[in-house]
Amino acid sequence: MRLTLYTDYSLRVLLYLADKEGEIVTISELADFFKISRNHLVKVVHNLGLKDYILTTRGRHGGLKLARPAKEILIGAVVRATEPDFDLLECFNPKTDHCVITRSCSLKSVIFNAQAAFLGELDKYTLADMANAPKKALPSFKSIPIVHS
Amino acid sequence: MRLTLYTDYSLRVLLYLADKEGEIVTISELADFFKISRNHLVKVVHNLGLKDYILTTRGRHGGLKLARPAKEILIGAVVRATEPDFDLLECFNPKTDHCVITRSCSLKSVIFNAQAAFLGELDKYTLADMANAPKKALPSFKSIPIVHS
DNA sequence: CATTAATATATATCCTGAATGCATCTTATT
DNA sequence: AATAAGATGCATTCAGGATATATATTAATG
Numbered sequence: 001m002r003l004t005l006y007t008d009y010s011l012r013v014l015l016y017l018a019d020k021e022g023e024i025v026t027i028s029e030l031a032d033f034f035k036i037s038r039n040h041l042v043k044v045v046h047n048l049g050l051k052d053y054i055l056t057t058r059g060r061h062g063g064l065k066l067a068r069p070a071k072e073i074l075i076g077a078v079v080r081a082t083e084p085d086f087d088l089l090e091c092f093n094p095k096t097d098h099c100v101i102t103r104s105c106s107l108k109s110v111i112f113n114a115q116a117a118f119l120g121e122l123d124k125y126t127l128a129d130m131a132n133a134p135k136k137a138l139p140s141f142k143s144i145p146i147v148h149s
Numbered sequence: 150m151r152l153t154l155y156t157d158y159s160l161r162v163l164l165y166l167a168d169k170e171g172e173i174v175t176i177s178e179l180a181d182f183f184k185i186s187r188n189h190l191v192k193v194v195h196n197l198g199l200k201d202y203i204l205t206t207r208g209r210h211g212g213l214k215l216a217r218p219a220k221e222i223l224i225g226a227v228v229r230a231t232e233p234d235f236d237l238l239e240c241f242n243p244k245t246d247h248c249v250i251t252r253s254c255s256l257k258s259v260i261f262n263a264q265a266a267f268l269g270e271l272d273k274y275t276l277a278d279m280a281n282a283p284k285k286a287l288p289s290f291k292s293i294p295i296v297h298s
Numbered sequence: 299c300a301t302t303a304a305t306a307t308a309t310a311t312c313c314t315g316a317a318t319g320c321a322t323c324t325t326a327t328t
Numbered sequence: 329a330a331t332a333a334g335a336t337g338c339a340t341t342c343a344g345g346a347t348a349t350a351t352a353t354t355a356a357t358g
Binding site: 001002003005008011012015033034035075076079083085086087088089090098099100101105106107110111113114115117118119120121122125129130 | 161
Binding site for chain 4: 175176177191192194195198205206207208209210211212213
């Protein structure tokens with residue numbers, strides 16, 4: 001169970017922009033700060049622009065900034081907008097589903113509701129809650145992270 | 150956001166065994182029924198044996214069956230036991246984390262709690278709830294599935 | 299209005315890991 | 329013994345995530 005680096009990077013970019021709310025930031029500045037591939041960031045930023053999370057301006061003195069106040073951007077919405085898919089089980093995608101028990105199986109709805117719970121939990125927080133917030137003010141880990149051999 | 154086919158297959162195997170609680174089932178029978186690779190199933194079954202979800206016996210008239218009553222097997226526990234990892238963000242794995250804001254970032258705990266919500270939702274149901282249960286008795290989809298272009 | 303600094307976009311390549319196949323064990327029953 | 333089952337390790341395939349490169353486009357500025 002993973003999210004893609006795309007989503008990870010998308011969240012980092014928005015976090016950075018929220019920290020500097022109002023300021024214009026360039027992709028190069030982001031790449032420098034996070035020490036990650038500028039090329040990769042270009043696509044992340046492009047996608048965030050398409051999904052109306054940021055405003056981009058080209059040309060000299062161009063750059064990007066949040067399209068909306070940080071407190072209006074839900075974390076869950078960002079994840080929904082950046083993950084390529086949410087095909088948790090084969091049967092989630094009718095195009096590729098070959099499971100012989102899809103019709104009678106009740107697992108699908110249970111897993112789907114779990115996914116809804118996941119995103120719902122994320123929707124409890126906004127970018128503003130994350131940016132510059134003292135770490136201790138946020139919910140702490142409720143249990144020990146799961147580790148597999 | 151995905152689960153692996155391993156997890157998907159693991160759930161299908163357990164579902165099948167729950168349907169036939171008590172009976173001995175062979176890997177070949179499972180492969181035939183689900184029309185999936187026997188080789189792949191061998192490993193799925195092996196892992197389920199290691200994690201004490203099933204009992205396997207070799208030799209003629211061997212096969213597998215649930216190690217515990219279906220009503221004692223939580224769906225969430227199965228997912229935890231079969232997914233290779235739960236590294237939702239880069240910072241979830243200290244071995245590979247290179248994020249420069251890990252220390253001050255509060256996203257980690259929020260995503261972690263969302264993951265806990267996901268598994269917690271799955272822990273509300275047991276294998277027995279899934280097996281042979283009329284589909285309508287289970288919670289239905291709460292919203293329209295998310296579709297991405 | 300040409301230059302330049304920025305983003306936009308397409309194409310190509312690399313690389314990991316999931317998925318699968320294959321061959322050879324080991325075990326247990328008959 | 330022979331047979332039918334799972335156990336195990338290694339090899340291979342393949343998709344897709346991650347990254348790089350190149351070029352186009354846009355807009356500010358002197």
